Amino acid sequence: MPRVTTQNFFPASVLAVQNAQLQEALRRAGSGFDGARREAIEEVGQGSWDKWREEARQIKVHTLEHLDYYLELLAENVERAGGHVHFAKDAAQANAIVAELATSRRVKVAVKSKSMVSEELNLNEVLEENGVDVYETDLGEYIIQLAGETPSHLVAPALHKTKEEVAQLLHQKLGVPLTDDIEAMARVARDVLRDKFFQADLGISGANFLVAETGTLVIITNEGNGRLCTSAPPIHIGITGMEKVIPSLQDLAVFLRLLPRSATGQPLTSYVSMVSGPRRDGDEDGPEEFHLVLVDNGRSRLLADPDLRESLNCIRCGACLNICPVYQKVGGHAYGWVYPGPIGAVISPTLVGLKQAKDLPFASSLCGACREVCPVKINIPRMLLHQRHLLSESPDPAERSVTLSESLLARLFTIVMSKPTLLAAARKLVRLLARPWARNGTVRRAPLPPASRWTHQRDLPALPTRSFRDLWKQDLASSDRVTDGRDSDSGVSPTGSSEDPSPNRSEDG
Amino acid sequence: MGDPTLGCYDLSRLLPLGPAKPGLRRNVGITLARTEPIKVSLFATCIIDQLFPQVGASVVRVLRRMGVDVDFPPDQTCCGQPLYNAGFTRQARQLAQRVFSSFAESSYVVVPSGSCAAMMRVFYLDLFAGDQQNYARAQALSDKVYEFSEFLVRVLEVRDLGAVYSGTAAYHPSCHLLREVGEREAPELLLGQVADLNLVDLPQAESCCGFGGSFSVKYPHISEGMGADKADNVLATGAETLISCDMGCLMQIGGTLSRRGSDIKVRHLAQVLDGETR
Numbered sequence: 001m002p003r004v005t006t007q008n009f010f011p012a013s014v015l016a017v018q019n020a021q022l023q024e025a026l027r028r029a030g031s032g033f034d035g036a037r038r039e040a041i042e043e044v045g046q047g048s049w050d051k052w053r054e055e056a057r058q059i060k061v062h063t064l065e066h067l068d069y070y071l072e073l074l075a076e077n078v079e080r081a082g083g084h085v086h087f088a089k090d091a092a093q094a095n096a097i098v099a100e101l102a103t104s105r106r107v108k109v110a111v112k113s114k115s116m117v118s119e120e121l122n123l124n125e126v127l128e129e130n131g132v133d134v135y136e137t138d139l140g141e142y143i144i145q146l147a148g149e150t151p152s153h154l155v156a157p158a159l160h161k162t163k164e165e166v167a168q169l170l171h172q173k174l175g176v177p178l179t180d181d182i183e184a185m186a187r188v189a190r191d192v193l194r195d196k197f198f199q200a201d202l203g204i205s206g207a208n209f210l211v212a213e214t215g216t217l218v219i220i221t222n223e224g225n226g227r228l229c230t231s232a233p234p235i236h237i238g239i240t241g242m243e244k245v246i247p248s249l250q251d252l253a254v255f256l257r258l259l260p261r262s263a264t265g266q267p268l269t270s271y272v273s274m275v276s277g278p279r280r281d282g283d284e285d286g287p288e289e290f291h292l293v294l295v296d297n298g299r300s301r302l303l304a305d306p307d308l309r310e311s312l313n314c315i316r317c318g319a320c321l322n323i324c325p326v327y328q329k330v331g332g333h334a335y336g337w338v339y340p341g342p343i344g345a346v347i348s349p350t351l352v353g354l355k356q357a358k359d360l361p362f363a364s365s366l367c368g369a370c371r372e373v374c375p376v377k378i379n380i381p382r383m384l385l386h387q388r389h390l391l392s393e394s395p396d397p398a399e400r401s402v403t404l405s406e407s408l409l410a411r412l413f414t415i416v417m418s419k420p421t422l423l424a425a426a427r428k429l430v431r432l433l434a435r436p437w438a439r440n441g442t443v444r445r446a447p448l449p450p451a452s453r454w455t456h457q458r459d460l461p462a463l464p465t466r467s468f469r470d471l472w473k474q475d476l477a478s479s480d481r482v483t484d485g486r487d488s489d490s491g492v493s494p495t496g497s498s499e500d501p502s503p504n505r506s507e508d509g
Numbered sequence: 510m511g512d513p514t515l516g517c518y519d520l521s522r523l524l525p526l527g528p529a530k531p532g533l534r535r536n537v538g539i540t541l542a543r544t545e546p547i548k549v550s551l552f553a554t555c556i557i558d559q560l561f562p563q564v565g566a567s568v569v570r571v572l573r574r575m576g577v578d579v580d581f582p583p584d585q586t587c588c589g590q591p592l593y594n595a596g597f598t599r600q601a602r603q604l605a606q607r608v609f610s611s612f613a614e615s616s617y618v619v620v621p622s623g624s625c626a627a628m629m630r631v632f633y634l635d636l637f638a639g640d641q642q643n644y645a646r647a648q649a650l651s652d653k654v655y656e657f658s659e660f661l662v663r664v665l666e667v668r669d670l671g672a673v674y675s676g677t678a679a680y681h682p683s684c685h686l687l688r689e690v691g692e693r694e695a696p697e698l699l700l701g702q703v704a705d706l707n708l709v710d711l712p713q714a715e716s717c718c719g720f721g722g723s724f725s726v727k728y729p730h731i732s733e734g735m736g737a738d739k740a741d742n743v744l745a746t747g748a749e750t751l752i753s754c755d756m757g758c759l760m761q762i763g764g765t766l767s768r769r770g771s772d773i774k775v776r777h778l779a780q781v782l783d784g785e786t787r
Contacts, residue, residue, distance in 0.1 A: 010728070017730045325717045329734040363728050365721025365735070366594065368688035382635070385594070392596030402596075410592055414600040417555070417586040418607065427559060442767070450726040457733045458764035461560050468558040468565035472581045476569050 003122075006336035006348055006357035013330040013363065022331050025162045033156075033322040036265025037373070044261075052254050057377045059251045060313040064303060070212040070245045071294065077215030081277025083290035087242075094295045095126040098204075098237055101291060102132050105235060107201040111193070113219065113226040114138035115206025116316060117240050117295055119151060119338045120351075123204070134204075135196045137225035142189050146173045152332030152340060155263045155318040160331050193225070203229035203287065205275075207240035208315070209255060210292075213248045216276045217292065220260065220269040227273045236275070236287040242294045243303075243312040255315060258375040262317035298351035307386040311346045313376040320370035320380065326363055335360065342370035346383045354390060355401045361387035420469065431463045438462035546578040547665070550615035552608070552654075554625045555587040556756050564756060567783035568621045568657060574786075575665055582611040590628040594722050598636060602643075605633050609646040617664065618654045621779055622755050623686025626656035631689050656686060658754055658778055662695035669702035674784040678776075679711040679748040681739070681762065683755035687715060696754055696778050704787050712742045720761035736765040743773060750774045752781055 005012065016022055041049045063070050075085040088094035102110065110132050112118065124134045124145075136145040140157040144150065147169055151157030158166065163182055171178045176188050205226055209218040217238045219226045230236045246252060260266040279286030302308050321327045321341035332340035336357070337348045345360040361384045370380045392407070394400045416426045437443045443460040446452040454460050466474070549572060553565045572579045589604030608629065612618050620626040633647040661667055680700060686692050700708050719725065719735025726732075739762050743751050751766075751773055753759050763775035 013728065014730050017734055323716075325719065325735045325738070326731055329731050362724070363731065365684070365717045365719060365724045365732070367684035367717035367721070369684070369715070369717065372688060385596070385635075388594070388596030389598050390596070393599060406595070407597075410595060410597045410600055413587075414592065414597075414603055417589075417604055420584060420586060423555075423586055444768075450723075453726040453729045454764070456729055457768060458736065458761065459767045460764060461760065463559060464562060466562055468553045468562040469581070469583065471562045471566055472569075472583075476566060477581070 004337050004352045004356060006352055006360060009334055009336055009357075009359035009363060012334040012336065016330040016334045021162060021165065022160055025160050025165075026328055026331055028162065029156065029159045030322065030328050033264065033318070034373075037262055037319055037322065038265075040261040040265040040267065043267075044257075052257055053375055053377050056254050056258055056315075056375060057313060059246060059254070060376055061310075063246055064243065064309060064312055067242070067245070067303065070247060071242060073247075074210055074212040074215060074245050075294075077213065078277065078290075078292050079215070081215045081290075082280070083215065083277045083292055086291060086293045087296070088293055089296045091121045091295075091297050094121050094239065094293055094297065095123060097293055098123060098239065099126055099130045101235070101237060102127060102202060103130050105201065105289075107132050107235070109196065109200045110134045110202040110204055111137050111196050111200040111225075111229050111233065112141070113203070113205040113221065113229040114141050114157070115204065115239060116151070116154060116338055117206055118204065120297065121239075121295070123239070132202070135193060135200075137193050137196070137223075137229060138221070139186055139189050139223060142193065143169065146170070150333065150338065153318055153321055154316045154339070154341075154343075160333065197228045197232045200229075200233040201235065203231075203233035203236045205230050205236065205238050207238050207244050208259065209252055210240065210245045211247075211249050211252060211274075212245050214276055216249070216274050218252060219273050219275075220256070220271065221273070222264075222266075222270045224271050227271055230273060230275050231285045231287065234287055235289045235291070236278070237291045237293060238275070239293040239295065241299055242296055243299055243314075259315050259317050262315075262319040262373070262375040302347065302350050305350070308346065308350060308383055310378050311343065311350075311380075311383060313378050314343050314347070315376060316343075317375055319373040319375065323369045323373045325365070325367065325369070330363075342380045342384075343378070346378075346380055346387070349387055354387065354399050358391050358401045361385075361391065424467070424469075427463060427467060434462060546576050547617065548578045548580070548615070549617045549619050549660070550612055551579055551581050552585055552588070552612070552618050552620045552625065552629070553581065554620065554622045554756070556760070557621060558586075560760070561756050561777070564621060564777040564779055567777065567779040568619070571661075571670065571779055571782045572619065574670065575661070575667060577665070582615070585611045588625045588628045590625060590632070591722050593628065593632060593636065594724075602636055605636055605647070606643065608633075609643075609650055612650060612653075616653060617660065618650065619657055619660045620654060621657040621777065622757070623656050623683040623690050623692070624755050624757060626654055626659075627685040627689030630654040656690050656692060656695075656754065658686075658695040658699055659690065659692045661782075662698055668698050670699065670782050671704075671786045672702075672782045672784045673704040673706075673787050674750075674781045675705040676749045677707040677709055677747060678750040678752050678781070679709050679743060679746045680714070681711060681718065681743070681751060681753040681758055682714055683753055683758045684715075684717050686754050696752075699778065699782060700752065703781060703784070706781070709746045709748055711746055711748075713738075714742075718758045718761050720755075720757045722757065725761060732761070733765070736761050740765045740769065740771075744771065748773065750776055750781075752776050752778055754778050 078085050086097045088097055110127060112134060127134050136142045143158040143166055153159040166185060167178050167180060170176050170185055170188055205219055207217045208220050260269045278288055278290040302312050320343050324342050327341040335344045337352055339347055349357040349360055364384050366381045368381050390399050392402045416422050437446055441462050443455060443462050446455045557565045569579050587604055588608060589601040593601035630651045634651055637643040637647045655664060680697060717735060718739040719732040724732055759775040766773050
């Protein structure tokens with residue numbers, strides 16, 4: 001497994017928020033993807049869009065319910081087409097399979113098309129250890145490979161970098177002159193990589209979909225690098241998660257409508273490559289050998305959990321990242337593993353260990369925007385709530401991870417809220433204790449957490465003299481007193497009064 | 510405004526309402542000829558009860574102006590959402606069961622918060638999914654819970670409450686009202702009829718303000734960043750007032766704006782509808 005730093009979410013997110021360059025990169029990229037997605041949906045109409053989403057969801061649910069059957073069918077058909085299928089239960093096995101294939105065939109140079117699963121396995125490092133030079137050929141992946149970093153977005157791996165940073169990187173690593181022309185930078189990468197495609201002994205790709213009935217691996221790209229990786233070198237290894245299988249080519253249609261539109265707003269990507277086995281007699285190109293490595297690596301744990309299974313519907317479009325206000329603040333790297341954003345917060349804890357990733361389910365305002373944009377209708381907020389429940393009160397101590405102060409606070413809150421008289425008493429006490437910090441109904445600097453964690457950049461209303469239930473008893477309970485206008489002494493005018501703070505003091509003070 | 514207690518509500522202010530969105534329940538038991546007032550129990554929410562009592566008072570006044578008979582079951586406290594969101598489902602269930610008892614006799618429960626309404630209508634069902642008896646109680650409650658603006662537009666079928674509010678305002682839709690309660694239109698339909706109110710579009714209106722309950726103090730740096738973006742968008746509108754249906758959001762956005770020294774007012778929808786009447 002690659003370096004997992006999910007446990008450092010908190011400090012990493014603090015640094016991310018303070019990183020001006022990252023904030024600028026996120027700001028520039030943020031609305032672009034989501035705006036394009038919205039336009040693409042508008043073009044087809046929300047009605048059609050929702051129909052496609054439901055159709056895709058049902059295909060995924062059906063396939064996952066019969067995953068054993070479809071994987072077997074897929075393997076049969078890949079082999080019938082002349083390919084080989086390998087099942088890997090974890091990262092170590094998957095890496096060993098690929099390393100063995102590479103060393104036994106004396107591979108020196110490998111070219112790769114974009115694959116998140118290979119990032120999950122840390123495959124590049126393993127291949128380098130086995131004497132293979134690995135070249136990422138997707139422009140974004142190439143950039144982060146040069147920088148020695150990991151992807152920060154499912155679709156745009158170098159999203160965290162501004163074009164100025166990329167120009168600097170190309171200048172330092174390749175000695176090319178500084179430029180701010182994106183096309184010129186792409187040309188530089190293209191020139192370097194063009195040669196590698198023809199030197200390579202091995203092409204590695206991921207897969208967007210695997211079609212069981214035909215044994216076909218489908219990848220969609222915009223740069224054409226995927227097609228070169230899967231056709232120019234003498235060996236092609238496709239490596240992907242076992243949940244990528246769909247039953248038939250007919251089912252593929254709806255996903256090809258949903259994925260590009262959700263990811264980049266395109267009706268279709270520039271390239272849709274379908275690979276069924278190696279080169280056949282009479283073919284002009286194509287690899288001599290084709291291997292498909294199907295990776296579990298924790299996915300069967302997601303499959304076994306009815307509360308989380310739906311997360312395997314994910315087609316990695318990145319729409320939830322583009323809409324997520326938390327991702328837009330902290331970027332991808334803070335999440336500490338290969339899958340960032342809302343979908344990462346759901347799957348990483350199961351794949352790397354819940355305790356190890358205990359911040360991820362909590363670092364969400366549960367706004368639900370991710371569910372709204374998801375092309376396969378994954379109910380992400382509901383799954384985050386489920387994981388919070390496991391972290392706070394799982395009967396299994398291996399899963400539970402709650403601090404003493406948190407559980408005491410929850411207990412205290414429950415007790416206070418279980419009786420209006422206790423609530424009134426607690427209110428009195430808090431009002432008394434908070435008095436020294438309240439000015440004109442506002443607390444600007446609270447002395448203790450959790451209030452102090454609020455007041456760092458936000459004003460906090462102090463508790464007003466009377467609660468609503470006091471008002472009700474004294475002024476409102478008898479309907480005669482309020483039906484005919486308001487009582488000017490009641491302190492309940494819509495604009496507040498001196499004793500009733502509003503969150504905004506300037507008018508009410 | 511004429512006699513507000515005549516019959517049920519001022520019939521002249523009724524506008525034909527388009528077909529209800531799927532999933533939204535339209536009340537069928539109320540007819541325009543009805544003379545008995547509708548009885549409503551107010552769930553004030555702990556945040557309004559403790560911090561913004563004047564909002565609760567506005568809710569009561571607006572409902573009464575519409576001829577509704579409002580009561581406040583005194584045993585109510587909190588819906589339990591802070592516990593539920595923190596993963597403490599056992600304790601959340603305890604508070605939910607208190608809510609079941611407090612509102613067992615009510616025919617309508619009106620909640621002046623999209624978030625608390627979502628808890629009571631949607632999340633209670635999840636909370637008791639494995640407990641038949643309590644699930645039935647959750648379902649019974651869920652069927653009669655309405656968020657404040659939703660109740661006015663979908664049940665009372667009113668849009669124009671005769672309110673006057675002078676100035677320019679922007680409306681922030683809260684996430685739970687939009688995406689859990691599923692109410693996108695009611696607040697703006699109501700605001701559209703307020704005299705003298707110039708309602709302007711809020712950029713990126715549907716993105717979260719960053720409150721998120723305990724999220725706001727558990728990850729303050731992220732919450733503050735989200736609040737700052739929202740505040741920037743509010744300031745960009747030039748509005749003098751920001752209106753919403755959730756005091757949590759308004760505490761977050763208002764607290765951010767006032768710390769910046771802005772004099773933009775934040776108001777619950779009920780406070781605006783409770784303005785001077787014409």
